[in-house]
Amino acid sequence: MVKKVVILGGGTGGALLANKLPRDEFEVTIVDKQEYHHFLPALLYIAFRGYRKPIKRGIKTLLKPWVNFIPSGARAVNLYDRYVELENGKRLNYDYLVIATGATMDYSKVPGLDKVVEQFGNYHSTEENAWKVWNSLNSMGSGTLVIGLTYERYRCPPSPLEGVFLAEEYFRMRGIRDKVRIVYITFYPKPYPAEGINEIVEPLLKERGIEYLTLFMVDHVDPEKRVIYFMEGEEIKYDVFIPIPPHAGADIKYTPEDVLDSDRFVKADKFTNRVQGFDDAFVIGDASALPVAKTGVTAHLQADVVAKLLMGETAANTGRTHCPFDVGYGLGTFVISDFRNPALRFPVGKLPHLFKVAFMASYWDMILYPELWDPIFNAYFSATEPSKLRVFYG
């Protein structure tokens, strides 16, 4: 019998999963509050490079013709009675539910942040906010630029420092690097939280004259005085502040409520992505409360595992990450790790940057044709397994 699968969210994880499920076994419906799927990694390049290529596509155009698409927000999920309630009150029943609603911004967690974003933008939410960052950088002739973490939950662990490195390169290109002080703030003990990568990036920050404040926890911001206040009473004055904003889960009412953590992310099993306590519901990608990196690669690999589980196969997550990390000047490193292996010391070179550019060019195709790209990905991921690369970059 054909099984009804409802997928909430048609972003990276949701769209990919929908396109992987065989039409003869599943009737798949994607529900998304937006008509468009956004390629979020490009926000970095809009913000720091003024990147002009389109970064969104109609969700419908990214789905196999047999996948149903409902353009509507979901406002409630009842995991006991197996239904999703849409904004107009209509209910969709399912045999299997997959939550892929990503992350949203919650500026209210840090007082004053909403005004800062209105003024200078950020590169973790919308295209409009990313353009604001670009305009803010362009209007800077001198002064202090602060970029950094304002809260404990955020997407794409390399992206905060990528912004810092790209900003440094940008000011150098404009010939005003000596007039701009760049400060990175983080609540972690080291600039990059994983030791292997930190050993690569901390010397680079020093070499490029970028200051960093570690173990600094933002309490609130005064947008009028342009001061960031930290929890132990220190403060820093800025001319431009680009915050990595607090991320939270989608605004959906869940029954039972305790499947959500305090930031509205959905609790799940780290190997199977099954929602805590339920066999027929899964959460993939940024929407989960799992302590794994919120990246497209994670969403992608979790979609693979959930597709297999839905098809009755055995599969489990390995916790694999594989993120290109741009450090400016056409160079980069990779964050490569899994549940068993902490991040490697992958040396800085041209390859990760080229990988990122190639990935941006092929992204839409990868979403629409997983059957063509999966063999390539499988071979690539297998060849670059952390346990194998450890020998060289351990």
Next chain:
Amino acid sequence: MSQSNKLLVDARGLSCPGPITELVKAYRNAKNGDIIEVWATDPGFEPDIKAWISRTGNQLVELRKEQDRIVAVIRVTAKK
């Protein structure tokens, strides 16, 4: 007089920097006088918590290694 709370942060099984992330989450909502007890299994937690204490000026009441976990008991004293 406001009452002080005791908060437990169970970060067992999380690899670095998970325990520090969880600690900061609890610290954000804590007030001076509160006790935060963190359980971690990642060996990187020990140097991290020492660095955190020495930078923030909060009080490390106890740091002990048990068979299956590292336990840090922190009194919140440095919040402004």
